Each structure stands twice: as C-alpha cells, then as structure tokens.
Amino acid sequence: MDSEAPAKRPRNAANTRAAILAAAKALLAERGFAGWGVNAIARAAGYDKQLIYRYFGGMDGLAEAIAEDVSAWMQTALVRPDHSAPPASYAEMMARVAVALLDALRSDPLAQKILAWELSAPSKLATAFSEARGKALSGWIARERGTLQRPAGIDAPMLNALLIAAIQQLVLSGAASGRFLGLDLRDDAGWDRVRSGVAGLTRAMYR
Amino acid sequence: MDSEAPAKRPRNAANTRAAILAAAKALLAERGFAGWGVNAIARAAGYDKQLIYRYFGGMDGLAEAIAEDVSAWMQTALVRPDHSAPPASYAEMMARVAVALLDALRSDPLAQKILAWELSAPSKLATAFSEARGKALSGWIARERGTLQRPAGIDAPMLNALLIAAIQQLVLSGAASGRFLGLDLRDDAGWDRVRSGVAGLTRAMYR
DNA sequence: GGCTTGTGTCACTAACCGGTGATAGTTAAC
DNA sequence: GTTAACTATCACCGGTTAGTGACACAAGCC
Numbered sequence: 055m056d057s058e059a060p061a062k063r064p065r066n067a068a069n070t071r072a073a074i075l076a077a078a079k080a081l082l083a084e085r086g087f088a089g090w091g092v093n094a095i096a097r098a099a100g101y102d103k104q105l106i107y108r109y110f111g112g113m114d115g116l117a118e119a120i121a122e123d124v125s126a127w128m129q130t131a132l133v134r135p136d137h138s139a140p141p142a143s144y145a146e147m148m149a150r151v152a153v154a155l156l157d158a159l160r161s162d163p164l165a166q167k168i169l170a171w172e173l174s175a176p177s178k179l180a181t182a183f184s185e186a187r188g189k190a191l192s193g194w195i196a197r198e199r200g201t202l203q204r205p206a207g208i209d210a211p212m213l214n215a216l217l218i219a220a221i222q223q224l225v226l227s228g229a230a231s232g233r234f235l236g237l238d239l240r241d242d243a244g245w246d247r248v249r250s251g252v253a254g255l256t257r258a259m260y261r
Numbered sequence: 262m263d264s265e266a267p268a269k270r271p272r273n274a275a276n277t278r279a280a281i282l283a284a285a286k287a288l289l290a291e292r293g294f295a296g297w298g299v300n301a302i303a304r305a306a307g308y309d310k311q312l313i314y315r316y317f318g319g320m321d322g323l324a325e326a327i328a329e330d331v332s333a334w335m336q337t338a339l340v341r342p343d344h345s346a347p348p349a350s351y352a353e354m355m356a357r358v359a360v361a362l363l364d365a366l367r368s369d370p371l372a373q374k375i376l377a378w379e380l381s382a383p384s385k386l387a388t389a390f391s392e393a394r395g396k397a398l399s400g401w402i403a404r405e406r407g408t409l410q411r412p413a414g415i416d417a418p419m420l421n422a423l424l425i426a427a428i429q430q431l432v433l434s435g436a437a438s439g440r441f442l443g444l445d446l447r448d449d450a451g452w453d454r455v456r457s458g459v460a461g462l463t464r465a466m467y468r
Numbered sequence: 469g470g471c472t473t474g475t476g477t478c479a480c481t482a483a484c485c486g487g488t489g490a491t492a493g494t495t496a497a498c
Numbered sequence: 499g500t501t502a503a504c505t506a507t508c509a510c511c512g513g514t515t516a517g518t519g520a521c522a523c524a525a526g527c528c
Contacts, residue, residue: 065475065524088382092516102477107517173377173433175295181438188442212458215442216427219434223426226380231388235395235422251419258465272494272505299486309507314487 071109074099078116083164087171117179125186132194144202145260149253151198152217159225166229205260213259224248278316281306285323290371294378324386332393339401351409352467356460358405359424366432373436412467420466
C-alpha cells in the first residue's frame with residue numbers, strides 16, 4: 055500500500071521543468087488563455103508555483119519557452135509528404151499549401167488558442183509566435199515553389215495573405231462556435247466544402 | 262466653489278442605465294474583454310456596481326443589451342450610399358460590399374473586440390452578436406444584389422464566406438499587432454493595398 | 469561525520485474579482 | 499406633513515489571483 059506515502063518523486067530539475075512546460079501547453083490548448091496563470095498551471099503540473107518563477111522567471115518566460123517550442127515544431131511540421139509529386143503550377147502549389155495549412159491548423163488546438171490570443175491582446179507569446187509562424191510559412195512556400203514561375207502582374211503576397219487569413223479565421227471560428235456565417239463547420243462535410251472552396255479560389259486567383 | 266460638494270447628480274434611472282451601458286461599451290472597445298467586469302465598468306461609469314445588477318440583472322444582461330445595441334446599429338450602417346450607381350455585375354457588387362465591410366469593421370473598435378471575443382470564448386454576447394451580424398450581412402448582400410444573376414456553377418456562399426473571413430482576420434490582426442505575415446497594416450498605405458487586393462480577388466472569383 | 473547546494477513545499481500578503489444585504493438619501497404620491 | 503417607493507452608496511463576504519520569504523528535505527562533496 056503506497057496510498058499513504060506521498061509518492062516520492064525523484065528530484066530532477068529538468069524533468070520538473072519539462073512537466074511544467076507540458077502542463078502549461080496542455081492547459082492553454084484545452085481552456086485557452088482565460089484563466090491561464092501560475093496557480094492553474096502549477097496545480098495542473100502537480101508542482102508548486104514557486105518553481106515556475108525559479109525555472110522560467112515567471113509567466114513571461116514560460117510563454118517564451120512555449121513560443122520556442124511551438125515554433126520549432128512548426129518548422130518541422132510544414133513539409134510536403136515524401137515522394138509526392140512536386141506541383142505543376144504556382145496555382146497548384148498554393149492550393150496544396152493552403153489546404154495543408156488548413157488541416158494542420160485544424161488539428162492543433164494549441165496553435166488555435168495562440169492565434170486567438172494574438173487577436174485579443176498583444177503579448178510576448180503572441181508576437182513571438184506570430185513572427186515564427188510567418189517565417190515558417192514563407193520558408194515553406196519558398197521551398198514548395200522551387201523553380202516555379204510566380205505569376206506576373208499580380209500582387210501574389212497580398213493574395214496569399216488573404217488566403218491564409220481566410221483559413222485562419224475559418225479554423226478559429228469553427229473551433230469556437232462551429233460555424234461561420236452560413237457555413238456549418240462542425241463536421242467533416244462542412245470542412246470538405248471549405249477545402250474545395252479554398253482550392254477553387256486559389257486556382258481562380260492564379261488562373 | 263463646488264469642488265467640495267460631491268457633485269450632486271440628478272437621480273434618474275434611465276440616464277444612469279444609459280451611462281452604465283455607454284461606459285461598458287467604451288471599456289470593451291478600448292481594452293477588450295480581458296478585465297471587463299462589474300467592478301471596472303461601475304468604476305468607469307461613476308456609479309456603484311450594484312446598479313449593474315439592478316438595471317441589467319448582471320453581466321449577462323449587460324452583454325445582451327450591448328448586443329442589441331450593436332446589432333441595431335449594424336442594421337442601419339450597412340447600406341449603400343444614396344444615389345450611387347447600382348453595381349453592374351455580381352463581381353462588382355461583391356467587390357464593393359467587401360471593401361465597404363472592411364472599412365466599416367476597421368473603424369469600429371467595439372465590433373473588433375466582440376469579434377475577437379467570439380474567437381476566444383463562447384459567450385452570450387459573442388453568439389448573439391454573431392447571429393445578428395450574419396443576418397445583417399446576408400440581408401445587405403441580398404439587397405445589393407437586387408436582380409443581378411448569381412454566377413452559375415460556383416459555390417458563391419462559400420467564396421463569399423472566405424472573402425469575409427479574410428477581411429475579418431486582417432482587420433483583427435491589424436488592430437492587434439499592426440501586421441499580418443508580410444503586410445504592414447499600420448497606415449493607410451497598407452490598407453490601400455489590401456483594398457485593391459480584395460477587389461481584385463473578388464473579380465477573379467466571379468470572372 | 470558535517471556542510472553546501474539544489475529541489476520542492478508551505479504559508480502568507482495585498483490586491484482584485486463577482487455578488488449581496490443593509491442603509492442612506494431623494495423623489496413623488498397621498 | 500407623512501409615508502412609501504425609488505435611487506444610489508457602502509461595507510462586507512468568500513474566493514481567486516500573482517508574487518514572496520521561510521522552511522524542509524535530498525544529494526553530493528569534503
């Protein structure tokens with residue numbers, strides 16, 4: 055019976071730091087940034103909040119650590135699946151990138167919460183993440199583009215920004231309320247419609 | 262010298278109610294929903310928070326009152342300026358609607374904060390406002406469309422939703438951080454670029 | 469053995485939050 | 499003038515927050 059023993063954990067600063075970081079990320083992904091603070095995180099991690107100050111220097115440092123973490127993950131996540139045929143045109147390439155971004159965002163509640171945070175309040179985590187995301191995205195597009203000709207006479211960066219903005223907004227709205235204007239974003243059928251809409255829109259842009 | 266007199270205000274329930282409502286809206290528009298609560302609102306309005314409970318039944322009622330207020334305003338705000346020529350094509354119509362929506366949203370911090378709130382947490386104010394906004398928008402488009410032919414073979418509601426989603430996201434990002442991906446949204450030059458991008462995109466959609 | 473360093477917990481503060489009951493002051497009806 | 503209803507304020511409650519100082523314990527070093 056070890057039910058009475060206070061569960062002697064081995065003391066290890068690295069492990070503890072990682073556990074706090076994981077708990078902070080999980081809490082942010084689950085419940086968003088409302089009520090995201092030292093008390094809740096320490097409680098969820100099972101450690102005293104004092105350790106958040108000791109290992110991260112407070113919430114700001116913790117937020118930075120999360121931003122680094124997520125950014126690093128994103129750099130590796132945004133890649134074309136091996137051996138898939140390279141895109142035949144700029145329009146085709148952007149259509150693929152857009153749909154891939156949509157699916158990646160939709161399956162990542164943590165990124166959603168950070169994006170929503172970005173829109174609600176300027177913060178260290180938000181801006182750091184925003185810049186990292188921008189770099190990862192443009193690097194991804196540049197890699198995918200390869201030697202493809204960018205269409206002439208068109209403000210392609212602007213159109214791409216509009217496309218990505220639309221995707222972000224739809225993912226955030228879908229996660230928050232399950233719909234956007236008339237669209238039903240609660241099940242895969244709705245998202246299939248969005249995917250084909252995004253693909254069609256991209257081709258129309260660069261036709 | 263009335264500097265010592267406690268500024269005897271005439272007692273008037275209607276005035277007080279309006280003052281509280283105005284303070285609540287102003288506070289929400291300025292600082293967003295973080296820290297938006299009875300204490301801050303009562304302090305800003307210059308009345309005791311008890312009156313919020315008496316006149317609105319609490320924060321929920323106050324939020325509903327704001328939603329009604331903003332919805333009513335929106336119904337009247339989304340109209341084509343008098344005597345402007347009716348649009349010649351569906352594409353032209355949607356381009357105008359999109360740019361008008363962009364400008365309207367951009368000049369309304371309160372609507373921005375409510376939209377951002379919608380994305381962060383489901384709430385009565387958010388959902389009520391969301392539905393009202395949807396109705397106002399579709400009504401507006403229907404009115405503007407008049408007898409124009411909707412393009413065939415195209416999922417127009419989907420494309421319009423993407424367009425509006427992009428606009429919303431850009432306005433929110435611009436207000437929060439002044440930029441989106443590579444775009445600079447801090448001054449009118451950046452927004453001019455967005456406007457022409459939106460107009461071009463709309464025409465490309467419905468070409 | 470003793471001692472230092474690192475790890476983790478506890479207890480406490482001051483400030484804020486939403487919410488409520490009692491009370492004072494004003495107005496209006498009678 | 500008296501009384502009743504309305505308007506507004508105050509003082510407090512329990513709970514939560516961020517942040518800090520003091521303490522207990524473990525590991526390793528000498």
